[in-house]
Amino acid sequence: MGSLSSPVDSTKPFNPIDPTELVVESSLVTNFIAEYYQTLEHRPVQPDVTPGFLTVQLPSEAPLASESVESILQDVYDKILPGLTHWQSPNFHAYFPITCSNAGLLGEMLCSGLNVVGFAWSASPAATELEQVVVDWMGKMMGLPQGLLFSGGGGGVLQGSTCEAVVCTLAAARDRALERVGDDMFNKLVVYCSDQTHFSLKKGSKLVGIRPANVKAIKTTKNNEYGLCPTDLRDLVASDVKAGFIPIYLCGTIGTTAFGAVDPIRELGKVAREFNMWFHVDAAYAGSACICPEFRNYMDGVELVDSFSTNPHKWLLSNMDCCFLWLSDPKRLINSLAAEANYLEGGNETMVDYKDWQIAVSRRFRAIKLWMVIRRYGITNLMSHIRSDVSMAKRFEELMLSDRRFEVVFPRKFSLVCFKLRGNKDDVPESVDEDCGLSRDSELTRELMASVNSSGKAFLSGVTIGSLFFIRCAIGATLTEDRHIEGLWKLIQEKADEICVDHDLEFRV
Ligand SMILES: *Cc1c(COP(=O)(O)O)cnc(C)c1O
Numbered sequence: 001m002g003s004l005s006s007p008v009d010s011t012k013p014f015n016p017i018d019p020t021e022l023v024v025e026s027s028l029v030t031n032f033i034a035e036y037y038q039t040l041e042h043r044p045v046q047p048d049v050t051p052g053f054l055t056v057q058l059p060s061e062a063p064l065a066s067e068s069v070e071s072i073l074q075d076v077y078d079k080i081l082p083g084l085t086h087w088q089s090p091n092f093h094a095y096f097p098i099t100c101s102n103a104g105l106l107g108e109m110l111c112s113g114l115n116v117v118g119f120a121w122s123a124s125p126a127a128t129e130l131e132q133v134v135v136d137w138m139g140k141m142m143g144l145p146q147g148l149l150f151s152g153g154g155g156g157v158l159q160g161s162t163c164e165a166v167v168c169t170l171a172a173a174r175d176r177a178l179e180r181v182g183d184d185m186f187n188k189l190v191v192y193c194s195d196q197t198h199f200s201l202k203k204g205s206k207l208v209g210i211r212p213a214n215v216k217a218i219k220t221t222k223n224n225e226y227g228l229c230p231t232d233l234r235d236l237v238a239s240d241v242k243a244g245f246i247p248i249y250l251c252g253t254i255g256t257t258a259f260g261a262v263d264p265i266r267e268l269g270k271v272a273r274e275f276n277m278w279f280h281v282d283a284a285y286a287g288s289a290c291i292c293p294e295f296r297n298y299m300d301g302v303e304l305v306d307s308f309s310t311n312p313h314k315w316l317l318s319n320m321d322c323c324f325l326w327l328s329d330p331k332r333l334i335n336s337l338a339a340e341a342n343y344l345e346g347g348n349e350t351m352v353d354y355k356d357w358q359i360a361v362s363r364r365f366r367a368i369k370l371w372m373v374i375r376r377y378g379i380t381n382l383m384s385h386i387r388s389d390v391s392m393a394k395r396f397e398e399l400m401l402s403d404r405r406f407e408v409v410f411p412r413k414f415s416l417v418c419f420k421l422r423g424n425k426d427d428v429p430e431s432v433d434e435d436c437g438l439s440r441d442s443e444l445t446r447e448l449m450a451s452v453n454s455s456g457k458a459f460l461s462g463v464t465i466g467s468l469f470f471i472r473c474a475i476g477a478t479l480t481e482d483r484h485i486e487g488l489w490k491l492i493q494e495k496a497d498e499i500c501v502d503h504d505l506e507f508r509v
Contacts, residue, residue: 025069026109032073033105036081037088040479044456045089047082054083085459090479091488094461096257096285096314096416097389097476103376104319107369117362121351124365128352131158131367138312138324138370141379142290145303148326156326157357158366162284164359165309165325166204170249172336173278173306174208177248180276190214190240191249194228194263196256198282214245226259226410228252230267237275249278252305254298255286258463258472259409260416262286266301273304280307284323286414288315289390292383298413306332315389315415315476316382318373322366325357333357389415389476392485396475399489405496409470418463420445420470421496423505442469444499451495458488 015021057079087098118127135156139149146152159165170191177189191205195217205215218233220226237247250272252263265281272279281302287310289295302308309325312318327333338356355361374382393415400406400419410418423444442464449462449471462471475485499505 028069028073032076037479040086040088041090041484043081043086043089045091045459046085046453046456048456049083054079088477088479089459090477090481090484091458092477093473093475093480093488094459095472096474097478098313098320099315099317099476099478100319101317101373101377101478103373104317104369106376107372108319110368110372111365114365114368116365118365119355119361119363120353127365127367128354130371131354132156132352134158134367134370134374135324135326137374139326141374141382142287142310143293143296143299144308144326147303147328148305148308154326154328155330155352156324157354158370159323159325159358160321160364161200161323162198162282162309162311163200163203165307165323166200166251166280166282167207168325168333168337168358169278169280169307169327170204170208170210172333173249174210175336176278176332177246181246185246187211187214188244188246189248190216190237190245191251192216192218192233192237192247192277193251194218194220194226194253194256196220196226196228196258196261197251197253198257198284201251201282216240220261226256226261228263228268230264230271233268234271234274237271237277241275247275247277249280252279252281254281254283255289255414255416257285258465259418260286260412260414261410262298262413264301265299266304269301269304272306278306279304280309281305282309284309284311285314285416286310287324288312289386289414291316291379292386295414312370312373315386316373317377317385317478318370322370330357389480392480392482393417393473393475395482396473396485396489403493403496405500409468415475417473417475418470419473420468421448421499423503438467442467444503444505445469445471447499448492448495451498452492455491455495457491 086092088100116124116127118124118131121128132150132155135158136149136151139156148154148156150156159168174189178186181188186209189210191201191210191214193201193215197217202212202215206212216236218228218236220228233250240247250268252265252268254262254265256262269279271277283290283299286295286298287308290299305328307325307327309323311323313320313322334356337358354363377385393412397408397412397417400408400417405422406419407422408417408419412418420441421444423440446462446469449460452458452460460471460473462469473488
C-alpha cells in the first residue's frame, strides 16, 4: 500500500471533515483502488470461502476508539478482498458487466462529497437542473424520440435501479387504469410480459399490489428468437378483456437477461395502444449500446412507449448505481407519486421536483456522475468502448463456431454469447422445444461451466430453459482486453478436452 501515513491524532478535537486528513486519506484509498485494479486479473474471480468465514475474523463489537485508515485498508486487503467475487476482474463474464471507470468513480466522489439532496428544485436548484440536462443528453445520445425528452414535452429522472423504475411506472399505470374503471376493479388489473422478462417486473408488480396470478408471462420460442410474439400477446389480452380483466401494463425488453434477445417494440407498442396499456421498455443492459447508431434498429417503434429505462452502471462506465427512466408524459407519474408534506414548499408548474418522480423523497446527486462520465470521455470514446466489447464478443463467438464441440444457442446481438457443449456424436438436429439429447448436453455443459469457474481463471454464469442448460459469456468488464478473450477460449477448450476424455466422447470433424 501507499507510503503516506494517515494523520489520525487522538489529541485533536473530533473533526470528521478535516480537509488535511481528507486529502491524505483519500489518496490512501485511491492508491489502494489503483493497485487493486492493477493486480485484479491475477486474483481468482470467485472466492474460495465457506459461510461464516468473515464473521469469525471480525470483532463482534464495534470499536470504541478511532482506528487509522491504514489499518482499515489492511483489513480490507487481508479479509475482505479474499471473500469477494471480483466484478471488475477482466475475467468476469457472468450475469451482465457492471462497469466502472475513473470518471465514474470521480463522479461518485463528487456526488458523495457535495452530498446535496435535490428532492425539490428549491432544495438544490443546480442538482435538479443538471439532472434534466443529463437525461436529455443521454436521450439524444441514444436517439430516443423527442417526446421522451424535456425539450420535447416528456422528461426523465435518474433512479437507482430498473426495479424502482418499474415500480414507479406500474404505480402510474395502475392509477391511470383505476381512474377509468374504479377502485373495486383492483383485482382485475393485469400486467403482461414474456417468460424472458426480468423478474424485477414480478417484484415490482407485487409491490404495487397486482395479484401474482395477474402478471402474465407469454411463452417465447426459438422461432421468435425468444422475443415476445405480438400475435400471442394480442390473443391473450383480447381473451382476458372478454373475461372481464383490465390490461394495464406491458413490459418489452431490449436485451433480455438470458439471451440478450430483443422484443419487437413497434408491434408490441401497437397492441399496447389498442388496449390502452402503459408500454414500458426495459433496456437495462443493451440500452447503452444504442449510443452507437448501428444498434438503434432494435429500438424501432420506441416512439410508442410510455416509458423507457436503461442502467448505465451496467455498460456505460458509470459505477453503481444509476438507472435512466424517460417518460412521454411525466405528469402521469407525478400524479401517482406526489405526496405533499407541509414542510416542503410546493414547487410551481415549471419546476421539476424530483421527489415526485421516484419512490424515496431524498435522493443522490447521480447527475453529476453521469455528467462527469459523458464529458470526460465524450460520445466518441463511449461509442468505441461499446464497439470494442461487441467486437471481442464477436471474436469469441467466431472461436466457438470454429469448434464443432460447441454450439452457439442464440445468435449474438450485443456482447453476450450463449453456448453449450454438444455431447452427441451424431448430427441430431436440435431444438429447445424437443429434447433430442438435450439433457445429456446440458449435463456436460454444466460440468464445463463448473470446471471453468472452479479454476478461478474466469467466471461464467448459466441459464436453464426447459431441458436446455447453456452458458452465458457476457463480455464487457472495463478491464477486459483481447488477450483475456483468447485466454478464456483456451481455458474453455482445455476444460472441454478433459470432459471429452472423461466421458469418452468423439466428434466428427
Ligand atoms: C440487470 C437487469 C435488470 C435488473 O435491474 P435492477 O436495476 O437491478 O433493478 C432488469 N432488467 C434487465 C433486462 C436487466 O438486464
